Amino acid sequence: MDVMPGVERGNGGIAPGVENLLLHFTPFEDDWGKLPVIVSGEGCYVKDDRGRSYIDGLAGLFTTQVGHGRGELAEAAARQMRELSFFPNWSFQHPRSLELAARLAGLAPGDLATTFFVNSGSEAVETVIKLARQYHRANGEPGRYKFISRKVAYHGTTMGALSVTGLPAFKAPFEPLPGGFVHVPNTQQDPEGAADAIEEAIEFGPPECVAAVILEPVQNAGGCLVPPEGYWQRVREICDKYGVLLVSDAVICAFGRLGEWFGIERFGVVPDMISFAKGITSGYLPMGGVVVSERVRKALQQNAPMFFHGSTFGGHPASAAVALENLAIIEREGLLENVHNLEGYFGEELSRMAEGHPIVADVRGMGFFWAVEVRPEKADGTPLEGDEYRKYFKGVLSRKLFEGGLICRFDDKDEPVIQYSPALVADREVLSKIAEITDSALTELERQLGYRG
Known part of the structure; x- marks a missing residue:
């Protein structure tokens, strides 16, 4: 604590x-x-x-x-509020969320080019859970519902994100939590076998029940746990072998914390989804989201009537305007x-x-x-x-x-x-x-x- x-x-x-x-x-x-x-x-x-x-x-x-006290970000929010204070991304669009989605598509690794906006890291992880389950259903594998994450890892406070979290003491007051969440040793607990533990968990799943593996690029809880060389590449191989989605939870590690836009670039791997929040606006206004790969987007668009998830304030015009200016500052400076x-x-x-x-x-x-x-x-x-x-x-x-x-x-x-x-x-x-x-x-x-x- x-x-x-x-x-x-x-x-x-x-x-x-x-x-x-x-x-x-x-x-x-x-x-x-x-x-x-x-x-x-x-x-x-x-x-x-x-x-x-x-x-x-x-x-x-x-x-x-x-840093604190950036007048440019306050001014970006004020300009946007004078122009359009609020409108949702439900059956409508507005310029700032469109611009921000396009900007993130240009920054994200590989073919991750479609973003769903929410308001926080917990909501972003909750969105990952729903996206993964609906993706597999749309892809003809409705039995894939289980998630694998690491022990001690923190992924958020909503009921789904808390279920992914690997901290028993944080979960105990709210049990019973949703089922289908498995936790394996982190890279500090088992440096040599941490990736193999993920494969063992998938095989035990069994594989046709496993939807996704969700990991932070560098795990926060436990104290900045930097993975050993080759860990992420091995996990990517394992997920591809079993048809499991790989999610990078970059709520902390994105937007420069590790010196890259999304953190995972430090390890040379392209995941299927990246959750983010915090640094996208430098905290000046709330915002989070998930950026997904083309195969996830296409499966949903071609085989589902819609993504059955939403948030009133997701992609809020003022938050999006601040995020755009924040990204510009990071790049400009x-x-x-x-x-x-x-x-x-x-x-x-x-x-x-x-x-x-x-x-x-x-x-x-x-x-x-x-x-x-x-x-x-x-x-x-x-x-x-x-x-x-x-x-x-x-x-x-x-x-x-x-x-x-x-x-x-x-x-x-x-x-x-x-x-x-x-x-x-x-x-x-x-x-x-x-x-x-x-x-x-x-x-x-x-x-x-x-x-x-």
Whole structure:
């Protein structure tokens, strides 16, 4: 879970509305009245309601690719709202969604050239599930309904997307969930056999019941799990062998996070569908979607009366206008190139920092998407559990990172990790500061755990 330390306001006061707002994935045991209130942002930095500035080392939530405070995006939304504030993509079209669909067709790999717009990553994954099932039905194989994904992977919160998600604790409060969802080891759990595990799951399916395999290019939950060389090529071969669709869930990894438009290009594979959200608008307005291959589009158009799915706000005119301007900024300012040019520097800064910390177990990632894994134990090897674990990792470490002026993520869906995902406009100074603040926080954690005198 994400954890942020408490912050005091004047005279111990709390922000108005605290008792009225139900927060997302925030423990009830936290003092919500002391949680940070972020009021403004500029570039890679944000400010709270006390005027303190922080590096936004998570880009909001893997989202603000072009940074905060971009007037061009606000102006694009305002222009569109003055022209056409809203009209749906149900039996009608409007210029911005047409332009954006054409733009994405030019950016997506291979023959992925048709986009269905929604409003979020969860909705995008939900759309993938429906598209895959209806595709196979239209293709004469209605028995294909099962989906294979990876353990620990997070794919969203709607009931279908949650079923694809490989995190039992996230699913338990809402069971029973829909059936037909199978989870296999991720590339961290079984680096050598992870692809073979997918084939075994398809064969056990049996194959004529399996609709799709859905994977992130680099798995987020668990801490930026970069797949071994050849993994994606092998999965593509397996899916082709059994007639199973391959889906790249690029909700996090698209629009420059890995230095490419859709992330999967880093691995030289063309999937049958790509889900996306977050970075397409840099979070300035909600938008998500799925871009599909020609064979998926043709099967539906030729053999089904329609795609039986829709969203009132999918392809919203203002969101589409912001997305178009956002993509133009990424291209105009060479932000993909910036990520490629600086990913090595970012990794080196984190690795150099980690060399001085025995509590660090691993540094991994690519692009502007990195994680530092930490050992959940004291200097004498005693495991940290329960209240002690929360005290040191969700207390000391998270607090010191925040007090140092860095907003990032401490996550423990698997092994505990610190995750970083800065805006694509970040320069060497910002990346070095991220490593410097982390260095200081880890030093204090190690001091309290007995690693240092």
